[in-house]
Amino acid sequence: MIIEQIYTGCLAQGAYYIESNGEVAIIDPLREVQPYVDKATANGGKIKYIFETHFHADFVSGHVTLAEKTGAPIVFGPNANPTFEAHIAIDGEVFQLGEITITCLHTPGHTMESSCYLLKDKDGKDYALFSGDTLFLGDVGRPDLAQKAADMTQEQLAGTLFDSLRTKVMTLADDVIVYPAHGAGSACGKNLSKETVGSIGDQKATNYALRADMTREEFISEVTDGLLPPPAYFPMNVKLNKEGYGNVEDIIREAKAFDAKTFELVANETEALILDVRHQDDFEKGHIPKSIFIGIDGQFAPWVGALILDSKQEILLVTPEGREEETIKRLARVGYDNTLGYLKGGFEAWKNAGLEYDTVTSVTAQVLEEKIEEKVPVFDVRKPGEYASEHILDVPSTPLDFLNEHFAEFPKEEDFYLHCAGGYRSMIAASILKARGYHNVINVLGGFAAIRNTGIKTTNYVCPSTLK
Structure with missing residues (x-):
């Protein structure tokens, strides 16, 4: 059995590769899915299932593209209503993967379709819980994101989450490993740990939301206290994850490399936003007038989502040399697919062309x-x-x-x-x-x-x- 957490720091997100006897399951994949296919091929395996813990709000998952590439079914928990073909599991449904099994545990509260996946080893022993946004290390999923879709208040959703945790998660043995969907830096919770792997026992001992003597009312009060408004791009990502999206490889291919003069012309002829992703020190010393800085080496994707309010906004990029494709890919992870192209040769090409620039x-x-x-x-x-x-x-x-x-x-x-x-x-x-x-x-x-x-x-x- 192989379990690999594929953690993406920019999104504070964990995807999972699970393999047993040549059969592979992927949980909550990133939008660019070729690495999963390549890994399975290199191991002589075949992707059998694509499990989604819920409709993610903070990133565009790769489930649709991965299903197209591999033919593997997309599996959601109960209450999910995607517009594309998917297997909607029933609570307790068991999926065989080589010598192991993965059981769907319906754990509504963060969203109403939220589910955890319990992995049992070849001896039938509970081994690991892929907890999605139901349980984080140090926290639980915020209960305010699905209010409109569920026609419930955040307090009602929090109460539902309390029940899910007490009946489905806290009943598991202390030695069961917890693999959450997010760590510190994610806006999907308030108090997430920097650690990305834990255990049920650790969480019972340290997670404020799992106190044994906690009443339902206390849970609702503490989980809903201090919630900041969610980032503006969250509803758009949920929509893409429910309805589908284009292949990120096509988006990369369609983006053009513009020389400085053409870049200026395209910027003037369109309503495109010029996004400069270099280091802040470089932007300070010189940048194209009216360009916006969001550095690729910071919390790039979440800040793009929070500050560029229109996901359909056309974008022109100024990047460090060699990081053009990476930037396009990371924009697509949060649903920004309209990258027209990038400045060939970077900002130095702009300066060398004698074009006007600004400083901070x-x-x-x-x-x-x-x-x-x-x-x-x-x-x-x-x-x-x-x-x-x-x-x-x-x-x-x-x-x-x-x-x-x-x-x-x-x-x-x-x-x-x-x-x-x-x-x-x-x-x-x-x-x-x-x-x-x-x-x-x-x-x-x-x-x-x-x-x-x-x-x-x-x-x-x-x-x-x-x-x-």
């Missing part, structure tokens, strides 16, 4: 310390939880996730300063503001990590009205 003004935290005595406007674009933990005295919370709601607060005439935790998110915010005409924005290098090393006064007092 940045200062050190030490400079900010001097300026802050003059009561200059400063904005903190970190998440509300980071802000609540510690922030500069009298500086408001303007989370990057909700930047569009704060434009009226930024001054148009005087200089103002942005910071995040380390510099990645503040550069994203600066690029968006500059594209909107706020050329008086100044980025603070090193973010709050650098600010802590100065004499700038900080506090952890939070007025509730300052948080989203």
Whole structure:
């Protein structure tokens, strides 16, 4: 038996490759599926099942393309209603895979079709639980995403999740391995662990939502407390996962390599957004006017989904050399399929063509310390939880996730300063503001990590009205 977790840090997502006696199952595959096919072929195996734990909201799964490539059936749990052909399992249905079995455990609550898959070894012993978004390490799936589809309140969904956990998950033996769909960084829960593999026993001992003495009412209160609004792209991804999508390989093939002059022409003739995915330091030193920065080496896909509100938006890319295809692929993972092409030769080709470019003004935290005595406007674009933990005295919370709601607060005439935790998110915010005409924005290098090393006064007092 082979179990391999294929973890994608950008999405904080775990897909799973399971093999026994030449038969293979894939659980929650990424959209680009050829690596799974290649792995099975290299092992002399054949993909027999494609299991989906639920209709994912935070990424486009590869189930449809993988089924087309392999002929393997897509398996969902009860209540799933995809528009394409799929096997809708009944609760407790058993699937034979070589010498092992995989049992569908219907665990509604995160969504109403949510299911876990229990792997039993060749001796029939419970071995591992692929828990999807029902159970994470340190947390459980948020119960507010499926309210509209289920015609239920988040409290009703949370109560349903409580029942699922107590009757289907917590009854398993402590030594059963837990393989969740996500880890820290995912917006599908509040308090996910950085660990990506655990056990039922560990979770019973450490996960707040699995306390043995927890009442249903306590569970509902704690699980729903402090939930931030979900990213704007979540409903679009659910729709794609339910209705299908194009092959990512076709999207890559259709994207064109433009020389600098043609790139400029296409940008001027279309409504395409110019997305620059280089390192923030490179963007700071020079970028195409009105381009938006979201670095490929940060939490790229989730920030694209949160900040580019129209998934059908046409996109032109500026990437590091050799990372063009990777960028197109990672955009497609969250449903952004309209990449027209990329700047051949990267930003250097733009400069060498003598075309106009812009820069971002940045200062050190030490400079900010001097300026802050003059009561200059400063904005903190970190998440509300980071802000609540510690922030500069009298500086408001303007989370990057909700930047569009704060434009009226930024001054148009005087200089103002942005910071995040380390510099990645503040550069994203600066690029968006500059594209909107706020050329008086100044980025603070090193973010709050650098600010802590100065004499700038900080506090952890939070007025509730300052948080989203």
